[in-house]
Amino acid sequence: MIRSFLKDTDFSRSEAAEVFDLAYRYKTMRSAGIIDVLRGESWGLIFFKKSTRTRLSFEAGVYELGGHPMVMNASDLQLSRGETIEDTAKIMGRFLHGLVIRTFGQDIVEDFAKYSGIPVVNALTDLLHPCQSYADMFTIMERFGGGIPNVESLKGRKLVFYGDTACNMAYSLALAGSMFGMNVVLCGPEEFKPAPVLDSLFAEAHLPSNYTFCSDPEAAARGADVLYTDVWVSMGKEEEKAERIKIMSPYQVNEKLFSLTAENSIFMHCLPAHAGEEVSEDVLRGPRSIVFDQAENRLHVQKAILSTLVSKNRQAAKM
Numbered sequence: 001m002i003r004s005f006l007k008d009t010d011f012s013r014s015e016a017a018e019v020f021d022l023a024y025r026y027k028t029m030r031s032a033g034i035i036d037v038l039r040g041e042s043w044g045l046i047f048f049k050k051s052t053r054t055r056l057s058f059e060a061g062v063y064e065l066g067g068h069p070m071v072m073n074a075s076d077l078q079l080s081r082g083e084t085i086e087d088t089a090k091i092m093g094r095f096l097h098g099l100v101i102r103t104f105g106q107d108i109v110e111d112f113a114k115y116s117g118i119p120v121v122n123a124l125t126d127l128l129h130p131c132q133s134y135a136d137m138f139t140i141m142e143r144f145g146g147g148i149p150n151v152e153s154l155k156g157r158k159l160v161f162y163g164d165t166a167c168n169m170a171y172s173l174a175l176a177g178s179m180f181g182m183n184v185v186l187c188g189p190e191e192f193k194p195a196p197v198l199d200s201l202f203a204e205a206h207l208p209s210n211y212t213f214c215s216d217p218e219a220a221a222r223g224a225d226v227l228y229t230d231v232w233v234s235m236g237k238e239e240e241k242a243e244r245i246k247i248m249s250p251y252q253v254n255e256k257l258f259s260l261t262a263e264n265s266i267f268m269h270c271l272p273a274h275a276g277e278e279v280s281e282d283v284l285r286g287p288r289s290i291v292f293d294q295a296e297n298r299l300h301v302q303k304a305i306l307s308t309l310v311s312k313n314r315q316a317a318k319m
């Protein structure tokens with residue numbers, strides 16, 4: 001069975017720790033040049049949705065691992081003229097060595113993995129954004145663990161995610177944070193509270209549901225180490241924009257919330273940000289904000305995710 005990375009919990013806790021160690025090595029050794037991990041391999045990067053960070057970091061990352069990245073806009077493929085996912089995936093499996101996919105339903109990445117016979121990496125679905133949450137865990141460790149990633153430094157840290165707590169980022173942070181013993185609080189309006197699918201994801205992974213939901217923004221901020229937010233209108237939800245902005249406005253991350261947090265608390269956002277909506281301009285641009293470190297770490301962590309995945313698959317093929 002070829003392994004893919006479709007959910008945050010597709011790596012065990014110890015495998016994820018290996019990913020972070022490797023990401024640290026990749027980050028510190030980057031200037032040494034191309035590594036041979038994907039030599040001779042072509043990886044397809046398929047985008048059904050817009051992207052800046054994910055596209056650039058994967059395209060550069062596959063190249064830096066010695067492979068050939070092939071970026072495809074889904075609207076340029078025969079898929080957009082009715083060819084099935086099953087046939088598309090089977091064809092891609094004949095040409096490529098792996099796929100990175102940004103799309104809508106989680107079922108789409110699952111079907112690509114099922115029919116292609118090659119490893120598939122989830123580069124964001126409506127349900128999850130596991131590459132981002134892994135980069136975020138790495139970035140929090142860098143900040144609180146003295147530079148070197150040490151998963152123990154995540155234990156007991158309080159991360160509060162504000163806004164649309166039923167979105168991909170909220171779910172991935174709840175899952176990845178819980179894997180490493182963080183205290184994850186999802187804080188937003190009742191109308192956008194996590195759906196039962198989040199508890200199913202925890203149950204499937206045999207992971208205790210360590211997150212809590214809270215609708216009081218100030219109560220949630222007390223003693224927090226990380227205040228995290230994401231856009232109030234995720235890709236595909238544009239029709240609900242006016243309603244979402246109205247309901248979520250009490251959950252803006254601003255200096256008032258930071259006055260309640262732990263002393264060395266930090267601000268995180270997966271980006272792109274809408275300053276003045278989910279985060280105030282002064283917090284986004286202020287000294288607590290580590291958003292550009294987060295973005296840079298996508299590259300190092302995704303290279304480590306790809307390497308770990310291919311090495312697990314190669315080991316399994318030898319057995």
Ligand code: CP
Nearest residue numbers: 051052053054270271
């Ligand atoms: N954070 C993130 O995934 O950014 P992009 O949408 O630009 O890829």
Ligand code: NVA
Nearest residue numbers: 167230234235270271
């Ligand atoms: N929740 C956002 C994340 C963007 C990186 C979206 O899905 O649009």
